[in-house]
Amino acid sequence: MTLDEKYMREALAEAMAAAEEDEVPIGAVLVCHGPGTREDGEVIARGHNMTECLHDPTAHAEMLAITAATSSLGGKYLTDCTLYVTVEPCPMCAGAIAWCQVGRVVYGASDPKRGYTRFSPSLMHPKTEVVSGILADECSSIVTEFFKAKR
């Protein structure tokens, strides 16, 4: 299991927690590396979609993880961090990721309808490295199953 898979599993655990709360199951985990490195680090924040329970359309997994991380670090930048998220960020989340200059973003499943790349890949900060497709099938099927059960 690679480091990216390890943390995507943790993001998937967050997604499963969302499903249990009847929220669209998307999860995120923020890992802080040492300054300037990409080595294994520490989970500094976790989040899952809470739009229903908070009645807040901005309460996406990434937004909650970013707000928790910047508040606890007491700074606005996350340049030495990797954000793991089960589904491709939407433009709102990509914009938030850009504001705090997250060093690296790893997402699982693509989102052809609402994903930021459909609108403009430059929504991400130019210095942010983006990796996609990690455990994509699992990240995608948890969402598909959720909506199938709703019908």
Add this chain to the structure above:
Amino acid sequence: MTLDEKYMREALAEAMAAAEEDEVPIGAVLVCHGPGTREDGEVIARGHNMTECLHDPTAHAEMLAITAATSSLGGKYLTDCTLYVTVEPCPMCAGAIAWCQVGRVVYGASDPKRGYTRFSPSLMHPKTEVVSGILADECSSIVTEFFKAKR
């Protein structure tokens, strides 16, 4: 004074409150109309940029106003509302505005560097009416003066 100018003045008052707290002076006001109308309504939320004091790069005026409004209304949609904001929303805020389907957005000054139109006008929901340029000079100069004083 038109209705749009009246509420832009209230958004400007929020921007001034931000300046007093040493935050980049941008303000927002959300007005709820009657269902299906664009007549004068009620201010249901106000917000100003609080990124510094909250150590949170997502704490833009629009985000705070939207979160306050949806939480108090107990719903995720703001279709019968007009959002007044002194400066053109960034992609993050445009994405949030799209998620809650704000019926109408009125902004003052354009932001050629960080405004959402630089990236993609389709970041807004297709049903959202957008008006720009209301009290643009005042909305712009309060920001310019803020940064001039910083130097």
